Amino acid sequence: MRSADGTQGSLPALSTLTELPSFDELSSSEGQRVAYVGACERAVEAGADKDELVMGCVVRLDRGYPAVLAADATFRAEFSTRLTKDGLCGRADSRAAVGDWVCARRPHGHDMGLIEEILPRESDIARWRGGARGERQTLAANVGLVLVVQQLGERPVSCDRIARSAVIARDCGSDVAVVLTKADRASDETLEKDVAAVRDVLGEGCGIALTSSTADGAQARRVGVCAARLDVPWGTDAVRELVPRGTVAIVLGESGAGKSTLLNALLGRDVLETGAVRASDDAGRHTTVARRMVSLPGGGVIVDEPGLRSLPIVGHERGLAKVFPEIAEAARECRFRDCTHTHEPGCGVRAGEREGRFSSRRLECYVSLAAEMRESALSLDPDVVI
Ligand SMILES: Nc1nc2c(ncn2[C@@H]2O[C@H](COP(=O)(O)OP(=O)(O)O)[C@@H](O)[C@H]2O)c(=O)[nH]1
Numbered sequence: 276m277r278s279a280d281g282t283q284g285s286l287p288a289l290s291t292l293t294e295l296p297s298f299d300e301l302s303s304s305e306g307q308r309v310a311y312v313g314a315c316e317r318a319v320e321a322g323a324d325k326d327e328l329v330m331g332c333v334v335r336l337d338r339g340y341p342a343v344l345a346a347d348a349t350f351r352a353e354f355s356t357r358l359t360k361d362g363l364c365g366r367a368d369s370r371a372a373v374g375d376w377v378c379a380r381r382p383h384g385h386d387m388g389l390i391e392e393i394l395p396r397e398s399d400i401a402r403w404r405g406g407a408r409g410e411r412q413t414l415a416a417n418v419g420l421v422l423v424v425q426q427l428g429e430r431p432v433s434c435d436r437i438a439r440s441a442v443i444a445r446d447c448g449s450d451v452a453v454v455l456t457k458a459d460r461a462s463d464e465t466l467e468k469d470v471a472a473v474r475d476v477l478g479e480g481c482g483i484a485l486t487s488s489t490a491d492g493a494q495a496r497r498v499g500v501c502a503a504r505l506d507v508p509w510g511t512d513a514v515r516e517l518v519p520r521g522t523v524a525i526v527l528g529e530s531g532a533g534k535s536t537l538l539n540a541l542l543g544r545d546v547l548e549t550g551a552v553r554a555s556d557d558a559g560r561h562t563t564v565a566r567r568m569v570s571l572p573g574g575g576v577i578v579d580e581p582g583l584r585s586l587p588i589v590g591h592e593r594g595l596a597k598v599f600p601e602i603a604e605a606a607r608e609c610r611f612r613d614c615t616h617t618h619e620p621g622c623g624v625r626a627g628e629r630e631g632r633f634s635s636r637r638l639e640c641y642v643s644l645a646a647e648m649r650e651s652a653l654s655l656d657p658d659v660v661i
């Protein structure tokens with residue numbers, strides 16, 4: 276049902292969302308500001324009044340409906356028919372992503388704005404979905420940091436998941452840091468192994484934080500002592516330090532990894548639904564879940580990602596080379612261009628391994644991600660491989 280202001284159903288009133296960032300917490304690039312001037316000219320040519328136009332940032336998508344934050348207002352917006360007609364974008368819910376800068380029009384006397392143009396992105400965190408008929412799904416735009424959230428437990432942490440998130444992030448032009456949640460569930464011994472594994476796979480330079488939202492004081496003390504011994508930043512402050520003011524980050528992790536619990540702890544109150552909410556990447560279901568920006572008191576801005584069950588990696592070779600530079604370099608010495616680094620003669624990667632140039636764990640991650648990319652490239656419809 277459409278209401279008078281053009282919205283559908285019950286979208287949250289923007290004025291009640293105190294966790295939204297303020298305009299000065301988000302910064303557009305020089306290129307985007309230049310693009311905005313051009314977008315205004317086109318909108319005026321198409322009949323817009325110049326003083327109805329504003330530059331804004333998409334800070335929420337509720338069931339696909341954008342909310343735009345501009346210098347002096349936050350408002351709901353639809354896409355102008357000009358934008359939809361031009362076919363600049365595809366599906367209804369993937370036209371603008373959270374983090375997109377837009378040229379928007381606020382017709383006098385209307386609450387609802389119109390997005391005239393999406394300004395060019397500086398970066399675009401996107402994943403592949405849909406198997407052989409694949410399409411790219413943008414999770415967030417203009418994000419500088421991906422916080423890979425991975426839960427700890429009795430079993431060893433999933434290095435594969437962390438490595439593939441890092442490959443996607445680096446391919447998309449973003450930095451990476453890792454937050455290991457639910458530290459209370461891991462023994463000291465497991466914690467030590469997990470932290471060593473993450474440092475091995477992503478390098479010592481990668482930001483890392485250990486958290487636990489358990490209310491049990493004894494558990495927290497134990498983890499704190501262990502974190503100090505391992506020299507790993509610990510607690511919500513450690514996460515806040517990874518996302519200082521001026522940074523826009525997205526949390527990436529499986530459903531149930533503890534992302535919403537972590538964000539609520541950072542916000543100091545329960546803004547996000549936890550546990551019971553079953554977020555899904557299934558097309559029919561994820562649209563009911565909001566993607567949104569939240570502003571951390573004393574820190575930067577985080578985009579909450581409802582949770583992804585799968586992170587297929589397709590066409591992220593550049594990202595793979597950025598995360599594993601020394602292995603990618605060794606691969607250039609392979610005799611065969613399509614070497615799988617498993618059994619071929621003259622394999623530069625295996626030679627590098629014999630010389631001890633990289634750990635077997637890094638090598639394993641690299642080889643399996645490279646194999647997955649090769650296979651998915653072969654199975655994909657050639658038309659959609661960009
Ligand atoms: N033991 C433990 N459980 C946690 C922790 N953080 C979150 N949980 C639980 O994990 C479940 C999923 O948390 P949620 O924040 O909703 O995960 P999300 O899907 O990633 O947003 C909930 O039942 C939480 O109570 C933690 O630090 N320790």
Ligand SMILES: [Mg+2]
Pocket residue numbers: 534535536547548549550554581582
């Ligand atoms: Mg959640």
Ligand SMILES: [Zn+2]
Pocket residue numbers: 606609610614615616617619621622623624625
């Ligand atoms: Zn090789």
